[in-house]
Amino acid sequence: MTEEEPRLSARELIERLEPELSPRRRVRALAALVAGLAGTVFVTALWGGEPGPLPVRTHLSFGVFTVFCLAWAGYGGWLLTRRVPLFATDRVIAAWIALVASAVTTGLVAVVTVQRGTGVGPALAVGGLFVAAALALTVRAHHRRAALLRRKRELMGGEEE
The missing domain is CATH 1.20.58 (Methane Monooxygenase Hydroxylase; Chain G, domain 1)
Structure with missing residues (x-):
């Protein structure tokens, strides 16, 4: 080798590993966000559309499933905003x-x-x-x-x- 290549510090090397999400991870993050939001809309629409008073366990179930959907939506949104190696x-x-x-x-x-x-x-x-x-x-x-x-x-x- 006639020319000496510039040497990167460990920090520079790490920062270059994956400064942004790869297209594959971006698609996964977007899928989690969209699925979470769609699930939230679907579950809350079902919950709100139920006629008459519901048993406590039904309210609990709808609430829990809504929280799960919001967790996936939050995860997808969080992942899409990351600009550093995770x-x-x-x-x-x-x-x-x-x-x-x-x-x-x-x-x-x-x-x-x-x-x-x-x-x-x-x-x-x-x-x-x-x-x-x-x-x-x-x-x-x-x-x-x-x-x-x-x-x-x-x-x-x-x-x-």
Whole structure:
């Protein structure tokens, strides 16, 4: 090599890793935002359109599903506004939303099946699959984030953060 290439500091290298969302992540963020907003509109329209007084558990269910939809919309909006490397924080947040949503939904469905006397086994089996998948994604996201942060620390070496 005849010319010496300019050397980047660890900080400059890290800042260049992913200064903005990739097109794929931008589409995922937009999908989460749109799906969350659409779900919120749909659930609240159903909730508001129900005739007569509703049982408390129905109000609770509609409220919980509205919160889940708003969480996904908030996540999508948050992700679209990020202009810095996230080091897989987005994956951790999405995994936790999925885990909480699947666990709470499984619990609500189990309560309803017990109250109706229709058998809680199938509800717990299906819900358990969703919870297990969400839990696996959560563990995977945490491991990925830890690996990226470990690599960042290695690159930063003795530099200040």
